[in-house]
Amino acid sequence: MKTLACYSIKGGVGKTASSVNLAYLAAQAGYRTLLIDLDSQGASSFYFRVRPSKKNWGKRFFKTYEQLLKQIKASDFDRLDIIPAHESFRHFDAMLSDQGKREQRLKRVLKGLKKEYDLIILDCPPTLSYLSEAVFHAVNMILVPVIPTTLSERTFEQLQDFFHRNDLPDRMVYPFFSMVQRQKHLHKSTIERLQDTTPRLLEAQIPFSTDIEKMGEHRSPISCFAPRSPGGQAYEALWQEIARKLEKL
Amino acid sequence: MTAHSRWLIKDSDSTERLLDKYRQKFTLEPMQIRHETLSFYDDFEWHLWHRKQLLASNNKGLILRVDDSELTFFDGENPPVFAKNLINPTLKQSIQKLTKGRRLFPMAELEVEFCHYAVRNKDLKKVCDLSVTLTGYGTMVELKGLRGYDKEYRRCLNIVLHSKPDELEHHIFLNSLRLLGIKPSSYSARPHIALTPELDSCDAVAIIASTLWKNVRCNEEGIIRDWDTGFLHQYRVALRRLRALFTQMKQSIGRDESQWFKRQLSQVAQATGRLRDLDVCLASEDYYLSLIPARFHNGLEKLFRDIACERQKEQKNLAQRLNSPEYLSQIGLIESHISLCPQSPPRKGHKAILKQASRQIVSRYNAISMDAIDITGHSPDEQVHDVRLACKKLRYLLEFFADLFPKQEIRPLLKALKQLQNNLGRFNDLCVQRENLEIYLKDRNASAETEAAIHALNSALYSKQRQERAHIGLQLEAFLDDDIRRRVESLIPAAVQRKSKTGRLSE
Numbered sequence: 001m002k003t004l005a006c007y008s009i010k011g012g013v014g015k016t017a018s019s020v021n022l023a024y025l026a027a028q029a030g031y032r033t034l035l036i037d038l039d040s041q042g043a044s045s046f047y048f049r050v051r052p053s054k055k056n057w058g059k060r061f062f063k064t065y066e067q068l069l070k071q072i073k074a075s076d077f078d079r080l081d082i083i084p085a086h087e088s089f090r091h092f093d094a095m096l097s098d099q100g101k102r103e104q105r106l107k108r109v110l111k112g113l114k115k116e117y118d119l120i121i122l123d124c125p126p127t128l129s130y131l132s133e134a135v136f137h138a139v140n141m142i143l144v145p146v147i148p149t150t151l152s153e154r155t156f157e158q159l160q161d162f163f164h165r166n167d168l169p170d171r172m173v174y175p176f177f178s179m180v181q182r183q184k185h186l187h188k189s190t191i192e193r194l195q196d197t198t199p200r201l202l203e204a205q206i207p208f209s210t211d212i213e214k215m216g217e218h219r220s221p222i223s224c225f226a227p228r229s230p231g232g233q234a235y236e237a238l239w240q241e242i243a244r245k246l247e248k249l
Numbered sequence: 250m251t252a253h254s255r256w257l258i259k260d261s262d263s264t265e266r267l268l269d270k271y272r273q274k275f276t277l278e279p280m281q282i283r284h285e286t287l288s289f290y291d292d293f294e295w296h297l298w299h300r301k302q303l304l305a306s307n308n309k310g311l312i313l314r315v316d317d318s319e320l321t322f323f324d325g326e327n328p329p330v331f332a333k334n335l336i337n338p339t340l341k342q343s344i345q346k347l348t349k350g351r352r353l354f355p356m357a358e359l360e361v362e363f364c365h366y367a368v369r370n371k372d373l374k375k376v377c378d379l380s381v382t383l384t385g386y387g388t389m390v391e392l393k394g395l396r397g398y399d400k401e402y403r404r405c406l407n408i409v410l411h412s413k414p415d416e417l418e419h420h421i422f423l424n425s426l427r428l429l430g431i432k433p434s435s436y437s438a439r440p441h442i443a444l445t446p447e448l449d450s451c452d453a454v455a456i457i458a459s460t461l462w463k464n465v466r467c468n469e470e471g472i473i474r475d476w477d478t479g480f481l482h483q484y485r486v487a488l489r490r491l492r493a494l495f496t497q498m499k500q501s502i503g504r505d506e507s508q509w510f511k512r513q514l515s516q517v518a519q520a521t522g523r524l525r526d527l528d529v530c531l532a533s534e535d536y537y538l539s540l541i542p543a544r545f546h547n548g549l550e551k552l553f554r555d556i557a558c559e560r561q562k563e564q565k566n567l568a569q570r571l572n573s574p575e576y577l578s579q580i581g582l583i584e585s586h587i588s589l590c591p592q593s594p595p596r597k598g599h600k601a602i603l604k605q606a607s608r609q610i611v612s613r614y615n616a617i618s619m620d621a622i623d624i625t626g627h628s629p630d631e632q633v634h635d636v637r638l639a640c641k642k643l644r645y646l647l648e649f650f651a652d653l654f655p656k657q658e659i660r661p662l663l664k665a666l667k668q669l670q671n672n673l674g675r676f677n678d679l680c681v682q683r684e685n686l687e688i689y690l691k692d693r694n695a696s697a698e699t700e701a702a703i704h705a706l707n708s709a710l711y712s713k714q715r716q717e718r719a720h721i722g723l724q725l726e727a728f729l730d731d732d733i734r735r736r737v738e739s740l741i742p743a744a745v746q747r748k749s750k751t752g753r754l755s756e
Contacts, residue, residue, distance in 0.1 A: 073396060
């Protein structure tokens, strides 16, 4: 079982869109996939029309994997299941702060799912917190969407600094450009500059696209309702690149 | 595990009412509606049907398989002829195993409508899969729950249950084919022969003979039309069994009658030997290629092309023979003798079959024991072949009369014998194949390339033959051990059991 997280300190960079589309494409490619929506806003769950449980189960999230099993819901697509977000997830940091070995907690509960799934995708909230630390310890790959703008570039640097300061292996961090508008000079120059200097930068770039925005309207991955659109093709290319890397892990 | 259930609804009005009820409580989205004319396939022995499996084709590139009530679709497949030609590897492997490589024949047609619906909640999230399959002989409603949506599944199930459906033990296709009057042929390569222990042994022999004779005749058309190599194989096996029956039970029907049958059946079988040898050889092509280095492959492929040509000619000759008046008159003669059998049974022929059969089995076992004593690692191959033939005779006896003895005694015996026979059979096959290769080299003007390939193959087969030979001692020992001996002993009715001083079983 491989685990990957879509993560960025900054919000609105395309983490959820990436998680949703990659989860869908992985399932289509034959991976038994579980998407865990860790962001209490529940956007991933919304895209798949999955409602969260009415019970306040967030407090049991890190206890045992059996707790997670109870919350798994099938999506409309073969081989793709979802653990929808719950608003109690916003207390994860407070919960983890009270627990020993908190950075290992998530890894431990996810381990119990390895018989059922080939791939787990974590859609993370935009914070740098105890939860993010637990995510960094639990996954094989961290995908970081980066909008080619100064602010987004800056948050990516902050993430790299965090990894260095905390002796975390940055070889698992894979940035890729998201919401790219090539006609913008800033985007173009940022891409050109970072392409030469950023290690492990993925080749696939996700364009800024109205089709991707329409995912909310369709409540389904773009790769499902408009696979041939530029956005759909970009996610396909991104998945192919990631799949190759996952196989080597 | 997700919930799953299937139900039978007999009339189409109820189906419409059922769908309306779903529409009232959920959003019912048709995902796929297709109409197909399906041809169902099975082999001559109905292997699939007997295992409650079905294989169908729409003759437009789609194959459907029902396995343990589970329906699976396979796209891009031609109508099946042989399992080996199927494209999907999983399907190919499993059908090949089930049908034992035999040809598939269309056996029935059904008009089928598949309707697959997604049952959606108010968020339009799919919460259950609903499949409705209509065959004209009933409607199957199938519900599949989705993980995390158990409540919704129960609601869906209640809607079905409300219409008071019948339970469906098997897939609707199987039910429909049965209603259509489709049933498997009574043919079996190993027919079950019901005998009572008190039956006169001569009558028992006659019953077995007429059953086996039917098998001989059933396979003729398949040989003539060359449907698959299994027909010739089973034709020969039935003839061999008949011969074994008449020779081993000669005390029951009389020596002269036994001799007559033996002669006639040998003549009939004789004409089929060469074709069978060629079939066996051709079936081993891939295996042989795997035994020798790639540089010899061209030469060997050439050899197989020659053999395939010869097979074609041989098959034509045999088909002609089976259609000839000579053959038909000989068959007619044998047939009338079998129907008159036993013509003048000796005294022993009126003894109970249980007694006669058990004595014969014990006698055969003793004969193998005596022959096996002399077998050492250096014994000539001919001696091993004699043991193989004796084992075959014992196997036939055990199969003919299996019904007369307790299953718990016969099964371990047959199992042990089968293991030994497999070993001896492989050893013999290797000997025969090597001999055939030698004959080919002698009789044909083989190219240098083919000659080199044959030599390479011959040495590989020789080493395999030695490996098999090395196991024979141990296998024989296992077959002659005390447990098996006790089991054989136990077959004799208590009243006739006595032991000789040598410790051999009484006959």
